[in-house]
Amino acid sequence: MTLIDLANPTKFLSLTARVLPWLTGATAIFLLVGFYQAAMAPDDYQQGATAKIMFVHVPNAWLAMFVWGVMSVAALGTLVWRHPLADVAAKAATPIGAAFTFLALVTGSLWGRPMWGTYWEWDARMTSVLILFLMYLGLMALWRAVDDPSRAARAAAVLTLVGALNLPIIKFSVDWWNTLHQPAAVLRMGGTSLDKAFLIPLLVMAVGFSLLFVTLHLAAMRNEILRRRVRSLQMMQASQQAA
Amino acid sequence: MTALAALIRRDIRIAVRVGGGALIGVLFFLTVTVLMPFAIGPDLALLTRLGPAILWFGALLASLLTLDRLFTADHEDGSLDLIVMGRAPLELACAAKALAHWLAAGLPLIVATPVLGLLLNLDATATAAVALTLLVGTPALTFTGMIGAALAVTLHRGGLLLAVLVLPLSIPVLIFGVAASQAAITGPLSFGTPFSILCALSLVSLVVGPFAAAASLRHGLD
Amino acid sequence: MSLGPHASFIVTSYALVAAIVLILIGWIAIDYRRQKERLRELEASGVTRRSGRQATDI
Numbered sequence: 001m002t003l004i005d006l007a008n009p010t011k012f013l014s015l016t017a018r019v020l021p022w023l024t025g026a027t028a029i030f031l032l033v034g035f036y037q038a039a040m041a042p043d044d045y046q047q048g049a050t051a052k053i054m055f056v057h058v059p060n061a062w063l064a065m066f067v068w069g070v071m072s073v074a075a076l077g078t079l080v081w082r083h084p085l086a087d088v089a090a091k092a093a094t095p096i097g098a099a100f101t102f103l104a105l106v107t108g109s110l111w112g113r114p115m116w117g118t119y120w121e122w123d124a125r126m127t128s129v130l131i132l133f134l135m136y137l138g139l140m141a142l143w144r145a146v147d148d149p150s151r152a153a154r155a156a157a158v159l160t161l162v163g164a165l166n167l168p169i170i171k172f173s174v175d176w177w178n179t180l181h182q183p184a185a186v187l188r189m190g191g192t193s194l195d196k197a198f199l200i201p202l203l204v205m206a207v208g209f210s211l212l213f214v215t216l217h218l219a220a221m222r223n224e225i226l227r228r229r230v231r232s233l234q235m236m237q238a239s240q241q242a243a
Numbered sequence: 244m245t246a247l248a249a250l251i252r253r254d255i256r257i258a259v260r261v262g263g264g265a266l267i268g269v270l271f272f273l274t275v276t277v278l279m280p281f282a283i284g285p286d287l288a289l290l291t292r293l294g295p296a297i298l299w300f301g302a303l304l305a306s307l308l309t310l311d312r313l314f315t316a317d318h319e320d321g322s323l324d325l326i327v328m329g330r331a332p333l334e335l336a337c338a339a340k341a342l343a344h345w346l347a348a349g350l351p352l353i354v355a356t357p358v359l360g361l362l363l364n365l366d367a368t369a370t371a372a373v374a375l376t377l378l379v380g381t382p383a384l385t386f387t388g389m390i391g392a393a394l395a396v397t398l399h400r401g402g403l404l405l406a407v408l409v410l411p412l413s414i415p416v417l418i419f420g421v422a423a424s425q426a427a428i429t430g431p432l433s434f435g436t437p438f439s440i441l442c443a444l445s446l447v448s449l450v451v452g453p454f455a456a457a458a459s460l461r462h463g464l465d
Numbered sequence: 466m467s468l469g470p471h472a473s474f475i476v477t478s479y480a481l482v483a484a485i486v487l488i489l490i491g492w493i494a495i496d497y498r499r500q501k502e503r504l505r506e507l508e509a510s511g512v513t514r515r516s517g518r519q520a521t522d523i
Binding site: 043048049050052053056057060095096099102103106107110111113114212216219220222223226227229230233234236237240 | 469470471472474475477478479481482485486488489490493494496497500501503504507510512
């Protein structure tokens with residue numbers, strides 16, 4: 001089955017129906033194993049048990065950026081190839097990405113409270129993620145503001161790609177701004193290398209959350225296709241009644 | 244080329260004649276700056292310290308609010324369709340429109356900056372620094388804002404949605420604009436570094452803005 | 466396993482993640498059911514797809 005075959009929504013729906021149960025099972029297994037390993041992981045010598053927040057914080061933060069990447073690919077699909085599924089993929093990904101970004105922010109904030117003594121620090125990473133969250137919300141506002149789905153899809157695609165170009169610049173600016181205002185580095189995980197005892201649960205959790213995203217995304221795409229089918233049927237009904 | 248020059252001339256003429264919105268932007272800039280001391284108190288020392296930030300914020304909001312009409316007015320009277328169908332590349336036409344908009348609505352903000360600097364107790368160097376950074380930075384605001392304006396016209400929505408979409412994209416310009424002005428006033432950083440980055444941001448937006456706006460017009464208008 | 470002095474923060478963050486993920490799942494499941502329901506209603510009222518297939522077909 002190639003990408004062209006998937007352009008047919010009916011084929012995509014039948015594929016989804018076959019794949020979703022397996023994906024759900026794999027997601028559940030990975031998340032459960034990851035949760036068990038995270039619970040069993042040793043305490044960090046500096047942060048104590050608080051470092052356990054890392055196992056949910058880091059996968060969410062990684063997904064927050066990954067989902068924007070998925071939406072950018074979908075945006076290219078919308079603008080360049082006019083792939084019928086690209087609109088659906090972009091729209092379905094936006095609220096899920098926003099949810100992951102929100103979780104990254106909140107878990108980061110809950111991690112920061114015991115570590116820095118404050119819920120919110122204008123730390124470079126957290127500030128960048130906050131801006132990313134704002135951009136997700138803007139994109140969701142755009143999807144909601146327009147009732148014609150293909151018109152909204154093209155506008156959202158342009159905005160997604162502009163955002164993808166801008167995000168590295170924003171990241172760089174915020175880093176620069178942060179070093180300007182806060183010369184003292186905030187406490188973070190010691191060094192760049194993580195101990196195996198932390199790395200393995202983290203990787204399992206990351207895989208689990210990524211699978212969760214794929215599962216939710218496919219299910220949301222299925223909903224979106226059905227929603228469009230409802231819309232076109234309603235339009236046919238309206239025109240039949242008018243005739 | 245003549246088509247683009249004609250477009251620029253036309254846009255400027257529309258902006259400054261009766262009914263055009265260019266000068267309202269300056270009035271808004273003035274009003275925001277005058278309101279600021281009421282919020283933070285008439286403490287001159289504090290105002291001096293916050294001055295560049297206040298001026299930059301006012302300019303950001305003023306240029307954003309005037310952008311709303313960049314494509315909408317042309318869409319209403321049908322001339323936008325002519326521009327899209329015209330022989331001049333749409334990217335260049337968008338760039339010309341943004342340039343005209345900046346000349347009509349952006350430049351007056353910079354001219355007004357020294358007067359507002361007086362109100363905020365900024366000395367000559369500080370005022371010059373803010374004016375210079377605004378001169379370099381406002382094109383970036385106009386050209387990124389143009390993307391939002393193009394989206395707004397294809398969606399038939401404007402106002403708040405435009406602001407919500409465009410403001411996060413203007414964060415880098417705001418950071419480096421204010422940082423460069425502060426560096427010129429208080430140091431210890433050299434003025435050159437943030438100023439060069441601000442110039443770079445403007446140049447990037449000069450390229451990205453017209454392409455994105457043209458793409459959104461081409462795909463969105465029907 | 467002891468969670469140390471900041472146990473409430475750890476538990477809250479895990480609980481929040483679980484809550485938001487469950488809300489997402491619930492929202493998607495309810496949405497699926499609602500779209501199916503609507504398609505069935507439309508089908509019952511006699512509107513057919515151009516392809517002639519069942520609207521609720523997957």
